[in-house]
Amino acid sequence: MTANFAALAYVLASVLFIMALRGLSGPETARMGNVYGIAGMVIAILTTLATPGVVSYAEILAALVIGGALGTFIAQRIEMASMPQLVAAFHSLVGLAAVLVAAAAFYNPAAYGIADAAGALKFVSRIEMSLGTIIGAITFSGSIVAFAKLQGLVSGNPVVFPGQHLANLLLGLVIIAIAVAFCMDVDPRWFWAMAGLAFLMGFAIIIPIGGADMPVVISMLNSYSGWAAAGIGFTLENTALIVTGALVGSSGAILSYIMCKAMNRSFFSVILGGFGGDTAAAGPAAGEKPVKAGAAEDAAFIMKNAGKVIIVPGYGMAVAQAQHALRELGDLLQAEGVEVSYAVHPVAGRMPGHMNVLLAEASVPYDEVFELDQINSEFRTTDVAFVIGANDVTNPAARDDPQSPLYGMPILDVDKARTVLFVKRSLSPGYAGVDNELFYRDNTMMLFADAKKMCDDIVKALG
């Protein structure tokens, strides 16, 4: 295979990858998009296998089979609620693969055609390699921390200590200094010092970020994994890798932006961390003000007699795995002639689109699920807003109280509905540590229970 032909094949692969992303503009075209993605990958791999110099097919096949079998197994078994962890784990693999490929290119530049006349690594390749390695290593360790937090292996609370930002800044500067040294003098010790410190950096920048900010973190790591791939693509002079890296990098960046905007936080305030643990550290003492609590039977009665119900799911639904019971509840209400729809806030859950996947898993038709700006004006004509496992994204203080830390965050206006049913285990505040005045309103009925148990009980009461 000539180099020109291979280059054209890589362009074709890139086009197929673009079409894979384009397909995601709607659920119908998305399935075809995934097929384009697979086709692009097959073309890229076959083209590389046909490159002169690639001869050890047995070992390559063995590695492919081991990794492929493991990946397929995991993909078939994973619970949809665990998707954020899985994506974080996959990001870490891309990061580590980037570092390993950079190391391989470092030790054998001739195989990639990036050696100069003397057999040493070309200068521009050294810069590209440093970037790919550093970003890859940060992606690897940062994703491991994100995985551990999401999986509950470590506390989701932010880990902060005095001087943290200064320490991180210094670490970053040291890494840059070592990268410069590496570019001047290609010594393996510089390479590994650079990779090692970047691993450390990945841990250091993700530990201060709380569990509830994970949608931004995952998107950001998604972006990093793309930039790492692009960096390696420049090193290897491979257009498919450069294009894909750019696509993935901008995709992750856009998702981070959307998530930050949906929380009304700046990207930097999220990155600096210290905000949003799994449990709020010091919430105001609740229970002073009277709340109206109800039982499943009350909720069933109210909803059965309603004309229009909007269901607002949040992370609590994912934790309780309540989506199937919730869908059953929705079906029963529809059978009673109630108009049921679902409202999803962009940051509900632990990753972008988390709630949509869980509802799809429970066979909720996607045309009954609406985004914030599609449905927000509907609440004023709604009889019942059924809030299950969401909290801060419904807090009217974000809209009305300039003193609130949540102020400015776009919320679902559930308080405009005639009645609000709020499923929650206790009166504890949300991740932002802010009390929700919605609990104490006259038109709110609190349903104190685990989300799944409450849905089951309401289903029983309806049946």
Added chain:
Amino acid sequence: MEATAVDPFVFRLAIFVLAIFVGYYVVWSVTPALHTPLMSVTNAISSVIIVGALIAAGPGEFELSKIFGLIAIALAAVNIFGGFAVTHRMLAMYKKKERG
């Protein structure tokens, strides 16, 4: 070198910049309901880094870079197979309402 010759690096940089713009417009057109599959599929395609691993693992003789390459192939393969498979699984769940 002629004064008019353009370094191939510049061409690659141009491709990179244009691809960022393509990514920007394509990703804004992705419906928010599919943001999770977007992440899993971008994960799978960013593992096209496997092409670099294949070249490293390619030579017949055993050396350090080949070992790195083989490990990277296995890691990227987990991602490629896992990423596309889980995306497929998710997308199969998105159904329209059955009417009538």
